[in-house]
Amino acid sequence: MGRHSLPDERGTDVPDPRPRARGRTVALTTALVLVVAGGAAAAVGGGVLSFGGSCEDDAVRLDVVAAPDVTPALRAAADHAREKEVTSDGHCIDVHVTARDSYKVADELRAGKGDPEYDVWVPDSDLWVRRVGLGTERTKVSPAGNIASSPVGIAVLPSAAKSLGWPKKTYDWQQLATATLKGDQVRLGAADPARSATGLLALAKLGASARKQGGEEGDTRTAALAKALSTRTTDTDGRLLDTLARDGSAAEQGGPRRNEALILSEQAAFEHNASAARKNSLGLFYPKDGSPRLDYPYTLVADDEMSTDTSRAALRFMAMVSDEDGRKILAERGFRTDPDRPSARLLTAAGARSPQPYAREASEPPSDKEVQEILGMWTITVQSARLSTVVDASESMSQLVPGRAQSRMEVTKSSLARALEGFTDEDEIGLWEFATRLDGARDYRELEPTERLGEHRGGATHRDRLTKAFRALQPVPGGATGLYDTTLAAYKEARSTYVSGKFNALVILTDGANQDPAGISRSSLIAQLKELSEPERPLPVIAIAVGPDADKDEVQQIAAATGGSGHQVDDPAQIHAVILEAIMKAGSNRP
Template sequence: MLSVAAGTAVAARAGFLPFGDDCRDDAVRLDVVAAPAVAPALRDAADHVREKDVTSDGHCMDIRVTAREPYKVADELRLDGAKPAYDVWVPDSGLWVQRAGLGGGRTEVSPAGNIASSPIGVGMVKSAAESLGWPRKTYTWAELAGAATGGDKLRLGAADPARSASGLLALTKLGASARASGSKDADTRAAATAKALSSRTSDSDSRLLDTLARDASGTESGNPRRNQALILSEQASFAHNAAEDEKHALDLFYPKDGSPVLDYPYTLIRENDLSTDQSRAALRFMTLFSDDAGRRILREHGFRTDGSKPSAALVTAAGGRTPQPYTQEPGDTPSDKEVQETLGMWTITVQSARFITVVDASDSMRQLVPGRGESRMDVTKSALLQALSGFTDEDEIGLWEFATRLDGARDYRELVPTGRLGDRRGDGTQRDRLTRAFGALRPVPGGATGLYDTTLAAYEKARKGYVNGRFNTLVLLTDGVNQDPGSITRTELVSRLRALADPEKPLPIIAIAVGPDADEREVDQMARATGGSGHEVDDPAQIHSVILKAIMQAGTRQ
């Protein structure tokens, strides 16, 4: 049973009266804000209270329900000095209650129970579902994401995970599913999926269904931006199908490794400021949803009222069919850490990036990589080209190289100024210039590793070029320790990097130590002075995945 049952016992002990006579003159006003999906059910419940003269301690209840996106309410409650003009908040997930408590605001937020639930799945237009073998074929989250993001044949959309509990919980589950599959590159795959989804996200759950293809085949060739599949809740699919004819209804996949669940917490706001009558009326309204009338109202709007045991009629109306595992237990609720890491990965992965790539061109880069028959420089260049292909035309990237004896007294040289990859420059785009420059990188004969002066100069340049609204970073690749005796010391470098770092304008260094001669502790100390991280790879081919991993780590700290 849902935890609203606990509230029922509280109401019984408090002596609430279910019905009353003429009590309207002293009705208790209760203002409720709710997620748009559940607001209609709450309004119907408020109408039921009014029509049936449901009372609290002999007082009628004047309940007024307003629909608001949960992320907006959570952000409002986080603000210091917030003065919410409502008494009860019903978001679609406890994630928002947690988020509301993360800021500097002092608004008291008190969850009292959960009134409903709805699992999250993937709804598809009929042609797309049939192509994947619905309903007989079942998939894990990772398999569904792979099928949907492996090309343009199936276009998958989602609501922005920064603004949607469905999107965030599904993306968290997707990452866990990839790791459970035993894939060595699970985090990289999750980031790639996030990148693919980012081009098809909607601002909120309320707008997601507007992105569906509308013609009979589900392709809507005249508008390739239309989606054929959506990450959404069972209730959202139920509501869509109720408003559409059979041709435009969704079929719903329930991943076999368990669906995360929206849990609709009933939350009191400023509980200590509520009058006794208001507090008791708020609890009385909550307990309605454990009564037959309240549960019926919720079911009519497509919500589950008994955990993982939905009625067959509800599942069928939402687009589910046997043998889809619609009664599969959701599994462990993701931890706060997992959710925050996913949100950080999403934020950083989908933001446009701006960074300088600084590549070691010292003589040691000509050494062969064991077992590959290629030099460190050759493998590094291939890895950088692979990484470049993962960035969009909106990303801004530049290139430096460094070694002693490279450019007179300086250990470094700018090869390609930082610019937007899609911008045309001369006979090609910025991407073309970088591709050629990567291919032309060569070790400098006799050149040593001029690491410290280069790092400081590149960081100063990146700081001057900082752009708000982008993920700004410096990617540093080196296969050795500093070998320039005339440079600043490591202590001086770390001190100056700390002075340049600005928490309001984060610019972390991602430092990668390549090969056995590099010192991971050294590069990590340098990187951490800026809020970044150091990493060690035995094979330069690992550079691409390390960059993605470091970006995800940086995202959790911003």
């Protein structure tokens, strides 16, 4: 297969003129990878591997892509390997490390297109490896161990530290976010959670903290805080420190106020403080409900296609990075190599002070479901959503959900109400219901127009009216599923009322296949949806088949015609999570 050169740190593609001593011919199972890794580590510890001799003629080249923050340490380790002529099976290893944002590599591997031009990937978090695993055409990735860690907290300039009571006062995530996002006394900045593990881990902790304290209002509170945070985000971690106030003052001459606090890793604070003047140095808050950690998984890429020499060289380099010299290189650059016993030097340099809980055990990472939900919430919060929601009101929605004393309609209404809590007042949501001949000859009826949730009219907000309309939904006696005509009519309406700058989508929930023989056919519906779709003004259909009788293939075909996604849930209580997951997926595919 053809290969493409890696982009260098400046974003230009520079082909390497040297021949590559590699080939992907010998398949390795994951079990063999782990055995070789253990053997390599043992060989290093016992001094079995040979050192010295000429490396010019038979070196095994190893290409590594890594998160920008850990790249300098890995390059130093690669230089150390060359200087010491470190070998694997008698061959010197020639390691080349390229910096690339973890989200870009994850998206590339998830798509599974082409043949990656690297053997090892070291992202800053296992979150990205897990994202690759969600792709249906994904490239195989095999994590072999973690080489370092760095907790995530909120770094503050001296002026902000004083006003927040640092270091003596401790906060949980929700309290700290509220203190820095409400008003304009202390400005908090972050990197985009869709592109930054630091931002995503912090947002997940913020959400968990808000739900713990706020009960049913937790999702609404999280969305409100996320909305405030979204106005102060940068595209990537690399640009975040550029938003920090200079000379300790947030007020900039002739410009907007800069941030006095940042969601940052301990290692990033360490690096900043190493070159910052005292008035620009950072102190770190470690929230008392737990600091999530970046964990830097050393990951083999397409190891089932690697040659034996390359796979052994990859594991030899990992073993070297994990030995005493490698740990020293990482620690000198602000990484924790023993999470439970961080060095006093590192902590002091990073801005940790007692009684901040900097040494407590890391909090549990968010689950895949939690990640999808928080990213879905972030997508609709940042972009503001305009969703036309169409709910099946056919008689079959009165059937009881197995294991529950509630009907499909009752559980659906409850799940929709919960989903509504995650939207802000700037989001626009409408509601239709459908069943055969529901409104004269039509199979559908508009219950609430698609308007801002915060819009006041008649003494109530649109959110209030929509909540009331959700509660009033009832199955129609004798009503069948008029899916095709309804979908086409709703899509045309959503297209004619499209609002630029928002995330526009049509959400359809149905518990059965189309049952209206007098309406259009599926092929006609799909053809018309394709014709109505406009790539420059995306309007995906998010179609959810509810219950065991629903046709998943049908909703997938309908949604695919618009660039959307089809899903099936056995329990309507899953609708909330699926909507957020689908929004996140559709949002990430936008041009």
